[in-house]
Amino acid sequence: MSVQDSSPILSFDPRRLTLARELQGVRKSDLARSLGVSAVTITHWESGNRNPTKDNVYALALTLGVAPSFLESQFSEAPLISGAPHFRSLRSTTQLSRNQAQAYTQVVQDVIHTMNEYVDFPDLVLPGILTDSDLPGSEIPRLAAEQVRKDWGLGNKPVQHVVRAMENHGIVVVFAPFHSAAIDAYSTFGSEAPVVVLNPTKGDYYRQRFDAAHELGHLVMHADADPGHKVLEAQAHAFAAEFLAPSACIQDELPTVMNGQGWMKLKELKEYWGISMQALLYRAKELGRLSDDAYRNAMVTVSRNGWRSKEPGLISSLEEPSLIPHAISLIEESGVPSEILREKSRVPQHYFEVITARRPVLPVNA
Template sequence: MRNESGGAAERPRARLIPERIKEAREGRGFTLDTFAEALGVTRQAVAQYENGQIAPSGDVLGRIISETAQPLSFFTSVPARAGELRAPFWRSLKRMEQHHRRRIARRLQWAADICALVERFVELPSVDFPVIAFDPDVADEEDIERAAEATRDHWGLGRGPIRDLAALLERKGAIIVREPVACEAMDAVSCWIYARPFVLLSEEVISGPRDIYNLAHELGHVILHATVDLNSDNLDRIEKQANRFASAFLLPRESFSNEVLGSSLGYFETLKRRWGVSIAAMAYRCKDLDIFTDNQFSYLFKQMNWKRIRKVEPLDDAFPVNTPSVLADSMRMLVEHGVYTREQIEGSLALNLADVESLCGVPRGYLDNRVVRLQLKREFGPESIA
């Protein structure tokens, strides 16, 4: 291309976007202080990079890229976003350090960026979540019970045990991510992003019953608190509401109550095998529904303490954890059907491919275009060896 004077036209130069430095830092869990230490600069310098007052030198930019493990394109482009995500609902806000909250919130945003790319080519399930009038400031337990029942009715679930809640929510339009979070204080987090619910589950949770309760708790937030702004004044109240919703959704009061025919630990193991919910959660449900007296409730937990099964219960490993599939299947469709190459995915998202793989739930290296993929010739496939 030539300009009007006949000379070669200058190409527009890439511009470093200050806000993306902050996003990359937070996405890796750095505080201003720890990032400054890693870069060998002052805290004030990092703050100035992030607000655009000064630009990092070439050497410092190289260290930023190295420490955040993001490509240069991450810092020179911003994905088209419909707006900022609403504040996520943290299950343990008071115990979570701020840098963990910011890191996981960024990962939710990156999951939404991936979803936006996927939706250009793949018909994802439509969002089909019930809209239930609920005022968290005045609602009582009966309102929450009715909301849980209305959710089951909306989806035609009846009143029996629920299996594979992740698959159910994905069919109804939710995007679920399961990955390591490296934060003991967080089991799950959720928020609405661009009119679609997103949930991130901790891969460190290996108990199926605990995992399904975490997901049902987040479903409670999605259903009851879609328009609520989380703050220190309402945190305890909305967490209790989400817990009550989870219990009511997983253990409907009428059908579950009819099956509580004893209060021994052995009998509750039998109930756990049927309902897939932890003994502790069922005990609290019995207390909430006045099935148990205070003495019965205390006695069951004394038995659990005596047998040292409060943290790891019997049958915890009898139920699989929730395994999301929508993002993984979508990414495989794009690549394996030749709709979008690995190079195009990397270029469009401007994200470290390891992050994309983790958030989608595909094997490590699946999107790495430097990996040489080999396969047996057709005549030497598995069937020829059998």
Template structure:
């Protein structure tokens, strides 16, 4: 992928720490930081020692905060005080523009936190793209955040076949799904954005920005097959449901149908599937195609190779084997092609021409740990533990 990244010119900008931030306060930044911290207006107000109405007035833009309140807020939300200044690109994404894999089990506060995270991923990509030419977005019907579905199939399985043709993927296994998505200009991230809430947010995607973004939860990354299916599921949402409101169970079923056909095309996988239930043979097919045995049982039933009763017995047997520890997931970290790297490689290339983490953090008005997190770069310092 590094070959696709080309350096562009950029101008550095001085930090604004000495400016009276309260005089150039951006209400939207307050909302973003509060949501990233997972706090309600009432909770933030209680920590500052003011009324919730005051916080509401700040975020509505009717009354700016006092300088001492702004500093206290910055400390509580763990951002530099300059974070609240106007003047930086801000991709404001409405909650209705994101497709959550587990929408009904995801609380509103978790969705708000996830949306704020996506906004920051876009900001990081925007800052890097001023210096590095990222791969252009190559997704049917997509043009710089505008969606045109006129020429796209509405049937999910036909859409999957069409995307394979469009991306010239052939009919066989897709060896590196996440890398394939990134080389087509999609932003994919595998960052623990929600902290303790991450297990409640399975995955989600957003297409109404200049680059489509797919967020995969690291808590699901202990099984590369589930991880790949989830990535394909979100790809289906981007292609099929980019201009529709999320939350419809039918959309989830369509995204699953898309993912199954995209990863295991009906006509091609039929030739590899055993004509009867054979777990050894299914395990071999699983490894070759990069999908789970469970999904292959479903595919076999769907293609008429297994009866409903046989498929049910197969699911029960698989569950028993999982409970006995005979089936364990293979972590994504063993498969570099399934670990997102577009943003980290873009930064690494820009770094060869003089960009530093400090410079980039100052430009974004983030703290260094936050920037390292979104780049997928763990803090290199050893952790001190007192016992």
């Protein structure tokens, strides 16, 4: 026979309850139903108006798949992120999915915060070239891409490894959990480091590079902008195109006619610059190399050949994040097991594995 403990827990942090719930993609009403309490009670707990009992905390932790300590306040923890991530298609992303994505970036910050006790991450080298949604046709994306290339010493050559270049200059790159695969890449600033989250099911080297460069554009240009505006997405798209293949280098190389020779040239440029044919076609239209009609006809060919979702290409392996995995190895070599890091970060096991992996991690029940 067990004795229930109805005393309130003094170190309970209501914000951590919200974080745990959103991390699991659970609505307040569903959590309340699972615990046999009212949704109003969950709201009281999350707002800090009322503290749950110790038994409540254990039940919450069990239901949400976290340790009870996850719900406690601690002196040493990464401050909670206040700004919303930049999503590629905000209108098609549900609020529940957005909250879950933001919660994931928070636990990424928690892992980085813990690792910072043992290793030094690269200094952030990221020019701030702010723009906004009132400047749809501005030159800022091109100038921003040029500045990043200059600051990172890339010159006008192809970026050999986009993810590695970002990590070398202080940006943390991780894969998302598979349950977030409906969301494209997204990015956010945090207290520990800017974070870019890549889609784990993309499976396309060329598009993944563009996704990463697109999110880099948001970090450079849109630090203070509200996410989701079409103009901001267009600016990040323009930044990615210029960052991956500077117009000064590629403009005269792009085909003007999409005949057999034109397609061969496009495939050559794809491999040289590491950018998809569809992105190159759009680039050719934007730079005046292809007329609108020629571009539309070319895209019809792309669709007819089944290239909308999977283009032919020589490189099949994705770029892999290495900053956090390498840091984990260094810390383990110093005598600190990764399990100690996980416990100190309070991040659930599966999420810790996803964050610290070089490759996408399948869900536990896969």
